[in-house]
Amino acid sequence: MPITTHFSTELLIYIYMFTHKHKHIQSHKQMASSLPVDSTHRPHIVLFPFMSKGHTIPLLHLARMLVTRGITVTIFTTKANKPFIAQVLETCPDGNSISIIHLPFPNNIEGIPHGIESTDKLPSMSLFPQFVIATKHLQPHFEMSLKNLGNVTCIVSDGFLSWTLASANKFGIPRLSFYGMNAYSGAVQHSVNVNQSLWGPESDDGLITVPGFPWIQITRNDIDYPFTQRNPSGPFHDFIMESIASSVNSYGTIVNTFHELEPRFIDYINRKMKPTPWCVGPLCLAEPFGCSDKQPNGSNSSKWITWLDQKLLQGCSVLYVAFGSQAEISTQQMEAISKGLEQSEVNFLWVVRNCESNVLSELGDKVGDRGMIVTEWVNQMEILKHESVNGFVSHCGWNSVLESICAGVPILAWPMMAEQPLNARMVVEEIKIGLRVETCDGSVRGFVKADGLKKMVKELMEGEKGKEVRKRVKEVGAAAKAAVADGGSSWRTLNELINEVESVRNKGKSDGEM
Numbered sequence: 235m236p237i238t239t240h241f242s243t244e245l246l247i248y249i250y251m252f253t254h255k256h257k258h259i260q261s262h263k264q265m266a267s268s269l270p271v272d273s274t275h276r277p278h279i280v281l282f283p284f285m286s287k288g289h290t291i292p293l294l295h296l297a298r299m300l301v302t303r304g305i306t307v308t309i310f311t312t313k314a315n316k317p318f319i320a321q322v323l324e325t326c327p328d329g330n331s332i333s334i335i336h337l338p339f340p341n342n343i344e345g346i347p348h349g350i351e352s353t354d355k356l357p358s359m360s361l362f363p364q365f366v367i368a369t370k371h372l373q374p375h376f377e378m379s380l381k382n383l384g385n386v387t388c389i390v391s392d393g394f395l396s397w398t399l400a401s402a403n404k405f406g407i408p409r410l411s412f413y414g415m416n417a418y419s420g421a422v423q424h425s426v427n428v429n430q431s432l433w434g435p436e437s438d439d440g441l442i443t444v445p446g447f448p449w450i451q452i453t454r455n456d457i458d459y460p461f462t463q464r465n466p467s468g469p470f471h472d473f474i475m476e477s478i479a480s481s482v483n484s485y486g487t488i489v490n491t492f493h494e495l496e497p498r499f500i501d502y503i504n505r506k507m508k509p510t511p512w513c514v515g516p517l518c519l520a521e522p523f524g525c526s527d528k529q530p531n532g533s534n535s536s537k538w539i540t541w542l543d544q545k546l547l548q549g550c551s552v553l554y555v556a557f558g559s560q561a562e563i564s565t566q567q568m569e570a571i572s573k574g575l576e577q578s579e580v581n582f583l584w585v586v587r588n589c590e591s592n593v594l595s596e597l598g599d600k601v602g603d604r605g606m607i608v609t610e611w612v613n614q615m616e617i618l619k620h621e622s623v624n625g626f627v628s629h630c631g632w633n634s635v636l637e638s639i640c641a642g643v644p645i646l647a648w649p650m651m652a653e654q655p656l657n658a659r660m661v662v663e664e665i666k667i668g669l670r671v672e673t674c675d676g677s678v679r680g681f682v683k684a685d686g687l688k689k690m691v692k693e694l695m696e697g698e699k700g701k702e703v704r705k706r707v708k709e710v711g712a713a714a715k716a717a718v719a720d721g722g723s724s725w726r727t728l729n730e731l732i733n734e735v736e737s738v739r740n741k742g743k744s745d746g747e748m
């Protein structure tokens with residue numbers, strides 16, 4: 235099974251939901267609203283993130299947004315993931331309204347080493363199917379805890395944890411599913427799928443015009459395996475179908491986007507998606523951008539922030555390079571990145587996961603103080619927000635794109651897997667906040683040579699096109715902030731959602747569901 239399969243699940247789920255079109259048009263899209271202030275009764279929302287950083291982090295941001303609205307939040311996770319969650323929420327001003335409950339992650343799952351409870355720690359992403367199926371063993375523990383919790387307004391569960399729907403139904407609690415994607419990638423994928431456009435061209439690089447969006451052209455290479463196949467099957471397919479079924483039967487879906495960013499695509503999913511999507515992002519704006527990584531020695535600044543401070547004092551612009559929490563990059567490609575960064579002559583901060591070769595130490599020796607290479611976990615938002623950072627080479631994981639938008643930093647898009655090729659098209663062609671790396675054969679999934687990287691890095695950091703996208707990303711960043719500020723579109727939608735699940739829950743209680 236290809237290592238990237240699991241994230242494509244999100245795409246198929248969208249497809250299925252779209253194909254079950256419903257007519258439920260919600261008033262929340264138009265109405266401003268505010269939350270009821272009732273000191274005797276606080277809504278209580280349970281969050282259950284999937285054990286993968288790209289899925290967990292946005293739900294922790296949602297937790298912040300909820301507690302600042304006077305809502306009590308309980309987060310479910312597993313023991314090994316609890317410290318990360320606790321650390322992310324450490325700076326939350328209303329942190330005492332958040333509880334974390336950890337459940338025992340199952341042992342003896344074939345292929346999963348003992349103690350590995352997060353996908354970014356898996357020895358290989360090919361173990362993803364076993365990992366995700368193992369989470370089903372959490373169900374009895376989850377239900378026991380839910381029983382003890384008592385009054386819960388709703389459960390926001392990652393879509394991959396499909397079994398939480400059965401738990402929610404047992405207790406008569408509305409469930410909302412969360413997928414970390416935008417509306418663009420879902421809408422494009424749906425459109426080419428229902429219109430069977432993917433199987434037109436002979437080549438995987440042949441252009442396909444997207445029905446309903448005639449200005450967009452994609453290739454089969456923009457879509458991940460197995461969704462390029464006509465008849466996907468097997469245990470992984472079964473897992474997908476379960477996730478789909480549970481999402482379709484949930485109360486709603488939370489989407490990490492905002493209306494002003496992609497109105498045409500949000501309108502599309504509003505019309506065709508079941509259950510109702512609620513666009514409440516960018517969730518990363520719940521995070522206080524000014525906070526620093528806490529260091530073990532008690533100092534407030536990490537070595538990379540200190541280095542960025544120095545670059546700022548020297549009047550240098552810095553390129554940030556990072557590919558999310560779990561991209562697997564070949565040694566050959568790492569060598570080309572290294573050479574490209576060296577030859578580009580820009581100042582760079584490269585955050586690397588899982589590099590076993592000596593590429594990094596050699597690069598460090600060659601570039602000296604011009605570059606910093608970090609292999610630890612960083613506070614990415616803090617880096618992007620740093621005044622010296624003026625460009626981001628990114629795999630276009632949706633969280634990274636949103637964080638870059640909010641920090642006003644243009645992107646050099648280098649998609650690697652999952653829905654990232656579609657996100658990259660959105661970034662470059664639709665919202666025009668970035669440029670794209672050049673692959674050696676022009677294919678979406680082609681190898682990027684040092685020259686191709688160097689050329690586009692220079693264009694982003696010093697060229698005219700770089701200037702244009704830098705200006706544009708700042709405008710989009712301002713719109714993002716307005717969306718989550720009081721009275722903004724996402725602010726209103728989140729308030730309306732809370733009001734709605736509260737009344738649904740109260741009605742359920744008065745009808746004797748509990």
Ligand SMILES: O=c1ccn([C@@H]2O[C@H](COP(=O)(O)OP(=O)(O)O[C@H]3O[C@H](CO)[C@@H](O)[C@H](O)[C@H]3O)[C@@H](O)[C@H]2O)c(=O)[nH]1
Pocket residue numbers: 241287288289291413414415557558559560561585610611612613614615630631632633634635637651652653654
């Ligand atoms: O050292 C690090 C590394 C990562 N991050 C954060 O980790 C998250 C990573 O998320 P993302 O940029 O979306 O990348 P992935 O981890 O690759 O995300 C997965 O999940 C996303 C949301 O579903 C999808 O868009 C991607 O395709 C999929 O790979 C972001 O919030 C980063 O700020 C850090 O804070 N520090």
